[in-house]
Amino acid sequence: MSAQGRPGGIPPGLNRFQSWLGKRPLLQLGVLAGLIAGALFLGHNLITNMDRVGITPGFSFLWRPANFEIGETLIAYSAQSSFGRAILAGALNTALVSITGCILATLIGVALGLARISANPVVAGMARIYVETIRNTPLLLQLFFWSATVQTFPPIRRAFEPLPGLLFSNRGLFLPSLGFSAGSWTIATAAVTAILLAAWVFLRVSMKDRPRQRRRTGFLLLLAAGAGLAVVAALGGFSVGWPQHKGFNVTGGLAATPEFAALLFGLAVNSSAGIAEIVRSGIEAVPKGQIEAARSLGLRQGQIMRLVILPQALRIMIPLFTSSYLSLTKNSSLAVAIGYPDLVSIVNTTANQTGQALEAIMIMIGIYLTINLTVSLVMNRAHARQSLTVRG
Structure with a gap:
């Protein structure tokens, strides 16, 4: 030990720098320098190629007229609107189908998860067949199936009406x-x-x-x-x-296009199978002794599920729900395969018309990151609150 109290008399600043790098600092610095050099080389080539084909880097194209129509939007949009407004419309479409799909998938998945642990062998068997079939077939194939199914719905004049105000037809879904x-x-x-x-x-x-x-x-x-x-x-x-028949169309109420209905059903059904397994495993992870203790106190089965099982199972299920919701949001990008104007579809059109492919991809990545990080934040807060409630 030197007079400075450090091995080999290493100066304080250098010692702190070495503690940041850890072992083999020269190798790590070399790897970092190589990564920076590679990024600079790729960036230089990218800018050179863009200059060669006459493309100016930047996001000024967002304010230029888009000159293409979008079949389904939540905001006012026309072909004279800007590319930025078109991308906003696509992002809202993606957010709508993602949020609605998460809610619907949760409702279906929870019901299936409870059916999986049912004492009735027929109910449990049917739920297992559903889960295994959905989990072991590709999502894209399921989307094609739902798209073809929606197209086979009856025409407007003979629309299927399972509930008052709820109409299914080959032109989409109509709600109050x-x-x-x-x-x-x-x-x-x-x-x-x-x-x-x-x-x-x-x-x-x-x-x-x-x-x-x-x-x-x-x-x-x-x-x-x-x-x-x-x-x-x-x-x-x-x-x-209320949606009402009027000639060859339906007036009043909310209308969802066949593409939206097919995408929503496909995403919700696909994710519900995973959520069902999450619910089943979360409930089965609760120790049997606590269930027997609750029965010995005279609690009914519904009270045991609500007061004993679910509060503990949710601590296990919520993080896995988060993964399912994030997967559903990312899988919504497959909407381009069935013609729904989501974010990916509109950004692809924007990149093809403007040539600003890099900027368009960066915008798409940023929007997906924003949506998914928001979902993660909300679910993490819910998990933290649930954990505190159970401990309390």
Whole structure:
């Protein structure tokens, strides 16, 4: 040990630098320098090739007119709109089918997961056949199947109506819609926002250490918000639009194109099989002794599932749900195979028309990262809260 208290008298700054690099610092510096040199070489070649074909790097193309139509959008769009607005429309389409697909896949998957552990051998067997069939066939093949199935639906005049206001036809899916007047929409939004904000503050401050009472009070406050909306409805604030046959078309309500319906069914059914296995394994991971103890206390089967099994199983299931939701969001890019105008389809069209393929791909990567990181953040927060609730 030297007078400075360090082996070999290494100066403090160099010693800290060596601790950052770890063992074999020269080899690591060489690898890093090689990676930087490779990136610079590829970047120089890319810029040179773009200059050679007359392409100027940059994102100015986003403000130029797109000059192509999009068959289904959530925002106002026309061929005279900009490329940026077209990409926004595609991103919203992707977000819509992803969020709706996650909700539908969760509902189907939870039901199938409970069926997998059913004491009825017929129910459990049918659920197992469903899960194994879906998990062992390619998603693209399933999307083609659902696309062909939707095309075989009856025409508008003979549309299949399993429930009042729900129509299936070869032109898509039709659902009831809600229409708000301008004044009632503002009042309803302000009222619900105020109620939810007050509920959040109340629950955070007054019931921090009482999770059961907090959930009960939150449920009552949500009922109060629903009652407020019912009052607005009674005063004529909004109306329900029901799909109705009119000639060779359907008027009123919400309409989903056949491509959207096929993509939604395909993604939801495919992901539901994985979610079913997650639910089954999560429930079976709960120790049998706790279930027997709950029965010895006189709890009914529904109470055991709600109060004992699910709170512990959710700690296992939520991280796996996150992976399923992320996979569903990324798999929505297969929409290009059945003609749904999602983000990938519109970005590909943009890249072909502008020649700005690199910039278009960077935008697409950024949007997918934003969506998936948001999903991960929400699910991680839900997992952290569930873990604290179970420990409490």
